[in-house]
Amino acid sequence: MRTWVKAGAGVIGAALLLAAGAGGALLWAGNQSLSKDHGALPETVAGGPGDAALGARLVSVYGCNGCHGAALAGQDFYGMVASNLRRRAREWSREDFARAVRNGLRPDGTSISWAMPTEMFAAMADNEIAAIHAHLRRLPAAGDAQPVTLKHRFFKAYHAATGELIPNAVLVRATDAGPAVAPEPGTAGWGAYFTRMACAECHNHGLGGFGSDTPALADAIQIYDWPAFVRLTTTGRPPDGRELRLMTGVGRERLAHMTDAERRALFDYLKSLSQP
Numbered sequence: 024m025r026t027w028v029k030a031g032a033g034v035i036g037a038a039l040l041l042a043a044g045a046g047g048a049l050l051w052a053g054n055q056s057l058s059k060d061h062g063a064l065p066e067t068v069a070g071g072p073g074d075a076a077l078g079a080r081l082v083s084v085y086g087c088n089g090c091h092g093a094a095l096a097g098q099d100f101y102g103m104v105a106s107n108l109r110r111r112a113r114e115w116s117r118e119d120f121a122r123a124v125r126n127g128l129r130p131d132g133t134s135i136s137w138a139m140p141t142e143m144f145a146a147m148a149d150n151e152i153a154a155i156h157a158h159l160r161r162l163p164a165a166g167d168a169q170p171v172t173l174k175h176r177f178f179k180a181y182h183a184a185t186g187e188l189i190p191n192a193v194l195v196r197a198t199d200a201g202p203a204v205a206p207e208p209g210t211a212g213w214g215a216y217f218t219r220m221a222c223a224e225c226h227n228h229g230l231g232g233f234g235s236d237t238p239a240l241a242d243a244i245q246i247y248d249w250p251a252f253v254r255l256t257t258t259g260r261p262p263d264g265r266e267l268r269l270m271t272g273v274g275r276e277r278l279a280h281m282t283d284a285e286r287r288a289l290f291d292y293l294k295s296l297s298q299p
């Protein structure tokens with residue numbers, strides 16, 4: 024009896040050791056992938072220091088504060104930490120900051136992962152990235168509102184090991200390079216530029232939508248006239264007044280910060296997409 028118990032305990036112990044070993048190997052692989060040096064590409068940001076007032080508006084319109092926290096001091100984002108941007112902007116030069124947002128690379132060459140929509144921001148204009156950097160630096164220094172815990176580290180390592188957490192460095196293409204200065208609302212190129220920054224994250228590149236999650240914008244815009252569009256992009260309410268699952272928040276928190284010129288140009292651009 025005793026020997027049987029001992030043998031049983033031995034088997035269980037061995038199984039536990041094996042499981043721990045496999046788990047350890049997985050986490051090790053995940054950490055290897057997360058700490059891989061992709062080589063920090065040289066990055067230049069044309070123009071002088073950014074326009075902080077423009078940056079203050081862009082962190083809302085482009086949704087930085089939705090994921091990084093209203094105070095931009097960090098926030099839990101589905102088990103990961105969307106970092107304290109006030110801190111990063113102080114630690115990182117304008118070029119370092121631009122490389123992180125547009126190329127997905129930190130100064131040490133490690134890649135920021137897929138939860139951060141680098142693919143969309145890869146084409147951000149120099150004047151806009153400089154503006155965001157200037158705005159963040161103008162805010163008072165703030166400690167991490169969401170420190171990185173062991174749980175966050177495990178989560179990241181696990182999902183990196185299973186391949187779900189794609190390094191952004193591999194997603195960005197050379198052809199993504201943005202302009203020195205963002206186009207003016209209403210000029211050629213503005214609509215494609217602005218919607219990539221502000222809508223593509225959820226409505227897909229080309230604005231064709233993501234299946235049943237988000238509509239193609241060329242279709243969705245058809246029921247909108249100008250007053251209804253103003254309402255959607257300030258209060259988040261569609262023509263029938265319903266509260267939409269996600270878009271109501273986007274309208275109220277993000278698009279309400281567009282300028283009138285941007286709102287009008289966006290409406291005209293979306294309408295032009297639905298012309299046959």
Ligand code: HEC
Binds near residue numbers: 087088091124
């Ligand atoms: C959909 C959510 C989301 C949005 C929108 C978003 N971020 Fe992020 N961002 C994240 C997450 C999550 C991380 C951390 C990813 C990781 O740890 O690999 C991150 C990482 C970063 C980093 C790297 C910080 C570091 O410590 O490594 C910078 C810089 C950054 N974001 C800037 C921005 C800016 C600027 C904007 C707006 C233009 C923005 N982010 C919009 C989710 C988001």
Ligand code: HEC
Binds near residue numbers: 243271
């Ligand atoms: C964070 C994700 C997100 C972003 C960013 C976003 N949308 Fe949406 N949008 C949605 C979702 C999700 C829906 C479907 C309704 C819902 O579930 O909220 C939607 C629905 C819509 C609709 C249809 C609303 C209706 O009448 O039912 C329009 C029009 C629209 N979005 C326009 C835009 C435009 C224009 C932008 C960029 C300026 C944008 N959205 C950015 C998530 C987003």
